[in-house]
Each structure stands twice: as structure tokens, then as C-alpha cells.
Amino acid sequence: MRTRALSLLLALALAGSFFSPSVAITDTIDLTTSITGNQTLLSAGGVFQLGFFSPTGARTYLGIWYASIPNKTIVWVANRNNPLVRTPGVLNLTSDGRLVIFDRRNSTVWSSPAPTTENQITTRAAAQLRDNGNFLLSSDGSGSPESVAWQSFDYPTDTLLPGMKLGMDLKKRLNWNITSWSSATDPSSGIYTFKLIMGGLPEFFLFRGPEVIYASGPFNGAGLTGVPNLRSPSFVFKVVSTRDETYYSYAVTDPSLLSRFAVNGEAGRVQRYVWTNGNWSSFWYYPSDPCDSYAMCGPFGYCDMTATPLCSCLPGFRPLSQQRWDLRDATGGCVRSTKLTCAGAGDGFWPMDRMKLPQATNATMYADMALDRCRQVCLANCSCRAYSAANMSGGVSRGCVIWGIDLLDMRQYSGVVQDVYIRLAQSEVDALSAAGLYF
Numbered sequence: 329m330r331t332r333a334l335s336l337l338l339a340l341a342l343a344g345s346f347f348s349p350s351v352a353i354t355d356t357i358d359l360t361t362s363i364t365g366n367q368t369l370l371s372a373g374g375v376f377q378l379g380f381f382s383p384t385g386a387r388t389y390l391g392i393w394y395a396s397i398p399n400k401t402i403v404w405v406a407n408r409n410n411p412l413v414r415t416p417g418v419l420n421l422t423s424d425g426r427l428v429i430f431d432r433r434n435s436t437v438w439s440s441p442a443p444t445t446e447n448q449i450t451t452r453a454a455a456q457l458r459d460n461g462n463f464l465l466s467s468d469g470s471g472s473p474e475s476v477a478w479q480s481f482d483y484p485t486d487t488l489l490p491g492m493k494l495g496m497d498l499k500k501r502l503n504w505n506i507t508s509w510s511s512a513t514d515p516s517s518g519i520y521t522f523k524l525i526m527g528g529l530p531e532f533f534l535f536r537g538p539e540v541i542y543a544s545g546p547f548n549g550a551g552l553t554g555v556p557n558l559r560s561p562s563f564v565f566k567v568v569s570t571r572d573e574t575y576y577s578y579a580v581t582d583p584s585l586l587s588r589f590a591v592n593g594e595a596g597r598v599q600r601y602v603w604t605n606g607n608w609s610s611f612w613y614y615p616s617d618p619c620d621s622y623a624m625c626g627p628f629g630y631c632d633m634t635a636t637p638l639c640s641c642l643p644g645f646r647p648l649s650q651q652r653w654d655l656r657d658a659t660g661g662c663v664r665s666t667k668l669t670c671a672g673a674g675d676g677f678w679p680m681d682r683m684k685l686p687q688a689t690n691a692t693m694y695a696d697m698a699l700d701r702c703r704q705v706c707l708a709n710c711s712c713r714a715y716s717a718a719n720m721s722g723g724v725s726r727g728c729v730i731w732g733i734d735l736l737d738m739r740q741y742s743g744v745v746q747d748v749y750i751r752l753a754q755s756e757v758d759a760l761s762a763a764g765l766y767f
């Protein structure tokens with residue numbers, strides 16, 4: 329009891345010194361409690377804090393930030409597009425099981441969705457701010473996985489914390505995407521969104537408005553083919569794809585390491601930060617080099633940071649416009665030097681080694697097809713441009729993908745060992761072999 333009182337005092341002192349005049353009382357609200365004005369919730373271990381904040385003073389938001397970092401680094405905002413103007417606001421848990429922000433006149437500013445029938449709340453329902461930064465509403469207050477009626481981790485703002493998911497839950501119809509703030513003092517949805525697009529092979533895309541500016545490379549069952557396998561002792565990364573959900577997530581091996589992954593709206597990129605020496609330092613970011621620019625070399629072109637110019641046509645292809653290509657505008661891409669015959673043994677394949685796979689959201693994935701069968705299927709279909717292995721079902725050497733669309737956004741050495749077999753006229757394959765070309 330005394331220890332608890334002491335740690336509470338400590339937490340109060342800690343919070344007080346940084347966020348004066350915030351007063352942290354507890355990590356939980358239930359049907360009989362609420363937070364208003366400068367009151368906050370503090371997670372049990374003192375890692376995260378939840379409360380109202382006003383970046384410029386005029387508009388107020390409910391958010392979550394690190395309790396121990398001097399300047400509020402906001403990692404989640406409830407009402408990003410609906411600021412509270414008639415302060416003070418109050419965050420309540422209503423008897424129908426929703427978390428609601430009311431303004432001074434009791435108008436609803438924001439609300440979590442009403443719980444589904446399986447998660448009707450009981451009188452013990454409670455929403456707890458956890459040390460991982462998740463604000464979790466539990467229908468019976470137990471916090472057990474079955475009792476989760478709503479959680480902030482399912483509604484990311486611009487930041488992915490360790491343990492959060494970026495992707496899609498097809499069963500619960502959740503879209504875990506992250507969208508930049510409009511500006512450093514305006515949390516409303518900005519123009520950059522990083523999100524998963526499902527399809528033949530799933531892939532993460534960074535959008536600037538409607539336009540894609542960066543893509544992670546398709547997920548081939550093992551990794552994202554455009555992201556080098558960053559081996560860091562501090563992080564564990566994973567991509568999971570099942571019938572119900574597909575997502576990217578990461579964990580930190582040392583729980584005291586503060587790290588976040590966010591869409592940086594000012595720089596127009598996705599960025600990982602770690603807190604070191606009293607500062608957020610950038611661990612990496614994408615796009616980070618010209619070859620990361622989406623489809624920078626156009627259809628059937630590929631990008632190589634070690635080459636001049638950066639763009640080349642795939643073997644067996646030539647620039648659509650040599651003139652524009654010479655002016656370093658490769659966006660028009662490449663066309664075949666020799667037409668496909670689309671007959672019998674008239675066509676063959678040329679392997680491209682260690683490639684960031686061409687965009688495959690519109691390609692066709694065959695979960696249980698062996699690679700040599702995939703080759704036959706490709707040859708038998710005149711609109712097939714390429715095929716590659718993809719172990720989506722987790723099977724041994726099972727599964728492949730076929731592109732019946734233009735090949736876009738290939739590069740760099742990706743690091744991921746992956747061959748793409750490009751369909752060419754057999755005469756073209758013979759000529760390349762004779763020339764001893766090897767990619």
C-alpha cells in the first residue's frame with residue numbers, strides 16, 4: 329500500500345513537473361469516472377499519458393503521448409478531424425459502451441463505435457491506458473483479449489508503436505493505416521498515407537493524395553521485396569498474411585527503448601525514430617534514394633543506384649522514347665525489342681536476380697502452384713509478362729505469381745533473394761545468352 333502510494337506520488341511529481349498543471353490520477357476510466365480539462369491518465373509504468381492537448385491553444389484534442397519526454401510527442405489522436413473548441417472537454421465511458429468526448433455544452437465531439445453484440449459491456453467495463461500506448465476498452469474490465477470492445481491500436485493516427493499493426497483485418501473490416509498530420513501543430517489528416525493494398529501479392533504504399541510515391545515491394549511470403557532485411561539487435565520486424573488479416577508489425581527487444589514509426593508529413597516520408605540522448609533520432613526513412621520513387625523507370629524499366637543513368641530497360645526491352653530517356657526522363661518506360669510469338673516454344677524467359685518484385689497487387693497469385701507449372705501457365709497465356717515464386721501459403725516451394733500487367737517499380741538489389749522470370753521471344757533469350765548477359 330505504501331509502495332503504491334509512493335509510486336503514485338512519484339508519478340504525480342513526474343507528470344506535474346513536465347506537464348504542469350496536468351494531474352495524473354490513474355490509468356483507467358470506467359462508467360463512474362471521467363477525465364476533463366487538465367486531468368490525464370498515466371499508464372501503470374508511467375510510460376504513456378492520455379489527455380487533452382491544444383497545439384496552438386485554439387483547438388483541443390484528446391491524445392496519447394510519452395509521459396517521460398519533455399515536449400509532447402503525440403502518438404495517437406482521438407478526434408483529429410473534429411477539434412474541441414468549447415473547452416473544457418470531458419472523456420466519458422457511456423452506459424452503452426462508447427468512449428465519448430463531450431464539449432462544454434455536452435455536444436458529442438467524438439465517439440468510439442458502439443460495441444458489437446458479442447461485446448456488450450458490463451457494469452465493470454473500463455478503458456485502460458497501457459504501457460505499450462494502447463488505450464483499451466474492456467467490456468468486463470479484465471482486459472482479456474476476448475473482452476476487448478475497442479482499442480486505440482485499431483485506429484492508428486500517424487504513428488505505429490511497437491505491437492501495433494499496419495494492414496487489414498478482413499474479418500473485423502479494419503484498415504490499419506497511418507496518415508500524416510496536416511502540419512506540426514495541426515493533427516487533422518494530412519496528404520500522406522501509408523497503407524496496405526491487398527491483391528495478387530499484398531504491398532504497402534505511401535500515397536501523397538491520390539498518387540503513390542513509394543512502395544515497399546510486394547510481400548512474397550518471406551519479406552517485403554523492396555525493403556532490405558534490416559537486421560537490428562534492437563528490433564524484430566514481421567509481416568503476417570493469413571486468410572483473416574495481413575499486416576506489418578514490429579517489436580523492440582529492449583522495452584526501455586522508445587521507438588516509433590510515423591508518416592512525416594513535412595518530409596513526405598515514412599520514418600522510424602528512436603529516442604536517444606534526449607532527442608528523437610531518425611533510424612531510417614523511405615523513400616530514401618531516387619530509386620525509391622515509385623515506378624521511377626516506367627513500365628519494364630528498373631532502377632539501379634550504382635548505375636548512370638539510374639534507369640535501365642529490362643533485357644530484351646528498349647526505351648519507348650530514346651529522346652526522353654536521354655534527357656533522363658524514364659517515366660515512359662520501355663517496350664519490347666522483339667515481339668512475343670505467343671506460340672509453342674517461340675517464347676522463353678530471362679531471370680532477373682535479387683529484384684524488388686514488380687508491383688503485384690493486380691497480378692495473379694497461385695498459392696499452391698509449383699514454379700515450373702507457373703512457367704507453363706505463363707507460356708500458355710499471351711498476356712503473361714512474367715512469373716515468380718511466392719510462398720504465400722507457407723508451403724515448401726509452393727506458390728507463384730503471374731503478371732498479366734506491365735511490370736512496374738522494379739529495382740535494388742532488394743536484398744531479398746528472388747528471381748523474376750521475364751517473358752521474352754525465344755530469339756531474344758538466345759541472343760542474351762549468346763552475349764553472356766547476366767543480371
Ligand SMILES: *[C@@H]1O[C@H](CO)[C@@H](O)[C@H](O)[C@H]1NC(C)=O
Nearest residue numbers: 359360361362418420430434
Ligand atoms: C461524464 O461522466 C461523469 C462521471 O461519471 C459524469 O459526472 C458526467 O455527468 C458525465 N458527462 C456526461 C456528459 O455524460
Ligand SMILES: *[C@@H]1O[C@H](CO)[C@@H](O)[C@H](O)[C@H]1NC(C)=O
Nearest residue numbers: 348349350364365366367416
Ligand atoms: C488547465 O491549466 C491551465 C493553465 O494553468 C488553466 O488556465 C486552466 O484553467 C486549467 N483548466 C482546468 C479545466 O483546470
Ligand SMILES: *[C@@H]1O[C@H](CO)[C@@H](O)[C@H](O)[C@H]1NC(C)=O
Nearest residue numbers: 418420430431432433434435
Ligand atoms: C451535461 O450532462 C450532464 C450529465 O447528463 C449534466 O449533469 C450537465 O448538466 C450537462 N451540462 C450541460 C451544460 O448541459
Ligand SMILES: *[C@@H]1O[C@H](CO)[C@@H](O)[C@H](O)[C@H]1NC(C)=O
Nearest residue numbers: 482483484503504505521523
Ligand atoms: C484509413 O483507415 C480508416 C479506418 O481506420 C479509413 O476510414 C480510411 O479511409 C483509411 N484511409 C485510407 C487512405 O485508406
Ligand SMILES: *[C@@H]1O[C@H](CO)[C@@H](O)[C@H](O)[C@H]1NC(C)=O
Nearest residue numbers: 603604605606607608609610
Ligand atoms: C536534438 O536534435 C536537434 C536537431 O537534430 C539538434 O539541433 C539538437 O542539438 C539535439 N539536442 C540534443 C540534446 O542532442
Ligand SMILES: *[C@@H]1O[C@H](CO)[C@@H](O)[C@H](O)[C@H]1NC(C)=O
Nearest residue numbers: 397398399400605606607608
Ligand atoms: C522542445 O521544445 C523546445 C521549444 O519549442 C525546443 O526548443 C526543443 O528543441 C524541443 N526539444 C525536443 C527534444 O524536441
Ligand SMILES: *[C@@H]1O[C@H](CO)[C@@H](O)[C@H](O)[C@H]1NC(C)=O
Nearest residue numbers: 527687689690691733734736
Ligand atoms: C490495378 O487495378 C486497379 C483496379 O482495376 C486499377 O485502378 C489500378 O490502376 C491498377 N494498378 C496498376 C498499377 O495497374
Ligand SMILES: *[C@@H]1O[C@H](CO)[C@@H](O)[C@H](O)[C@H]1NC(C)=O
Nearest residue numbers: 548549550717718719724725
Ligand atoms: C519458398 O520456399 C522455398 C522452399 O522452402 C525456398 O527455397 C524459396 O527460397 C522460397 N521462396 C521465397 C520467395 O520465399
Ligand SMILES: *[C@@H]1O[C@H](CO)[C@@H](O)[C@H](O)[C@H]1NC(C)=O
Nearest residue numbers: 692709711712730731732733
Ligand atoms: C491470361 O492472363 C490474364 C492476365 O493475368 C488473365 O486475366 C486471363 O484470365 C488469363 N487467361 C487465361 C485463359 O487463363
